[in-house]
Amino acid sequence: MTPEHLLTKAKSQLTMKHPYFGMLASRLKQEPKEGLRGYASNGKRFLYDPEFMGRRSIEEVMFILTNCVMHHVLSHQQRQLGRKGGLWQLATDYAINNLLHKNGLEIPQGANYNEEFKGMYAEEIYDALKESYYSDIDDAFGGEDDVPPPPGMPGGTGEGGEEEDDSGAFSNLGNIEEELDAQNESEWQYASSVAQEVAQRKSAMPSGMDRLGKKVKAADVDWRFELYNAVNKHMRNNYAFMPPNKKHIYRGIALPSLASDTLSLCVAVDTSGSINEALLGAFTEEFKNIMTIFPAIRIELIIADAKVHGHYSFQGGEKLDFPLKGGGGTDYRPVFDYIEAELPMTTMLLYFTDGDGWFPRIPPPYEVLWALSRPAKVPFGRGLVIFNS
Template sequence: MSSEQLLLKAKSLLTVKYPYFGMLASRLKHEPSDSVSGYASNGKRFIYNSDFLERRSVEEVMFILTNAVMHHVLSHQQRKLNRRGRLWQLATDYAINNLLAKNGLAIPQGANYNKEFEGMYAEEIYDALKEEYFGEGGDAFSESGDAAPQEAGMSQEADDSQGFANIDGISDEMDSQDESQWQYAASIAQEVAQRKGAMPLGLERLGKKVKPSDVDWRFELYNAVNRHMRNNYAFMPPNKKHIHRGIALPSLTSDTLSLCVAIDTSGSIDDALLGAFMEEFKTIMQNFPSVKIELIIADAKVHAHHTFQGGEKMDFRLKGGGGTDYRPTFDYVEANLPMTTMLLYFTDGEGSFPRIPPNYEVLWALSRKAKVPFGRGLVIFD
């Protein structure tokens, strides 16, 4: 059977036996390539070596496709945070393969599978692997986090059995549009699978997420932003919509809003919540592309300050893990961002507050109910 026939048959069987996985696998466009020794997927294309694939059984191809799409669907990259890259990829692979085994898919020899990790989040598996390979300090990784345990079998030059542990071939970085498309596809696949009574077992543990609460906090935030914005016309930069016609119409900008966002990275904020905070910050950037946003990373002290506007790529590490003291953040804003008109603080509300409120508006985006001495508190997550 040719590689193309194998892929089509594997997708067809997945759709029949596992509707959720099958619908997602159908999104991948596949193409042969001699540039890979096994296979690779970036969320759009599934590239494969024809010789490698033709030595596979249909069951093995079903595993390969399902493993690849689950990495994309679960947005594990968004939950990576400051974990070391290769070990995090390995942890997510163990989590996914335990899910696939739980649902009856055959796990090929050589795949990253350990029944001891059954029912564990990728975050929990990561901690266990870090302790196992590197001890309590975890210092065997390089600072870039690109090293990996030799035992994991990452080389594409290894034998066929180790090709099933090919985490290097699954892209851990997608743009926001691709991520949102996978999330939408997953929601449709879930509806279909639920109607057929065929939802995968254990998916709720694998996709650990912090869900937004019933409070429409974004509506409150946008109302607050709009209160500060007075539309002001300026000819620099020009509105690009009519540039091709030789007309430089003024752009709509605001010189009255300076939005500051602070993210609490203290020890009381777990990794899932940090990831959720970052996702909400990305949403804010996308919804206010013309507004310059100052981002502050802090726990009991300010660790970093970044400036973003529009859809700029976020490339930085979250530092913290200590106690929570909000006073250094407010001191920093006063000293370095005197034009701030509003501060949005993502936190759990447990920390030391300034005695005197600032002269700008403060909106507390809280992960749970908490009393705040000034500003407005909104519980944004369950």
């Protein structure tokens, strides 16, 4: 059987035995690539070394395909937050492979699998790995993201420190591209919802999916349309004399010009204890989307719970790197006080929160959009429910 036929057969068997996994695996376009270390997936294409694939059993190929697609649909990039990339990828691999084992898929020798992590979220596994094996990860690995599996555990090296045969490909975290572009990620989320619907009709939905971390999905309300309209309105109305409108300079008349490139949008992220990590990841991802869509706008980012923990300024194209500190109660007043004192030119505030906290008694002079994780009453501004958990 050729590698191409083997992959096709594996997808077919997955679709019959595990409809959810099979439908998702069928989305990957398989392409041979000689010299590749085993296989690799970027969310659209599944590249494989023909020699490596030719040595695989049908069960091993089913595992490979399923492991790849589960990395693509579980919002692991969104949930990473400030965690080390390599160690976070390893934690997600352990979580996924425990799920696959629970649902009857054969786990190949050398894959990142350990029963100690059974029933644990990727976030919990990450903390356990860091505490037990990588307590000083920056010193141990020079701050790099490439983190090897714990020694002596499945997916690690043998006693001699070398991988046996080619089983190391099953634990190679480089097989999965860590980041998906926004459109590709959206396509995977849609495909996952369709596959779930089909699997549920056949009473064949994989068990234990909830333990991989609750995904946060966009609400039915087209809140982005509301937000983008508001931003565009402020861009059109933001007149300034610097620089002047050059159209009438020759007549000796200095008229105001549109200064949309200097518009300052303020975004606040609620990091209080009532906001779990999945929501924080979702808030962060939406902030990145805003930066992508409005690259000419300077955005002031405020991190706060009952007090302001940080203020960062970004403009399109800049690297987004900021810590998410917090975990206390929720009091919105410090953010409004901070804006009044430090950002007096603010014309609009977008506040990511759950709507449960102390509000200012007097509304501010600028527009406020509350990006809510659940329905909640707000005393002023507009509330848009943007996520359903």
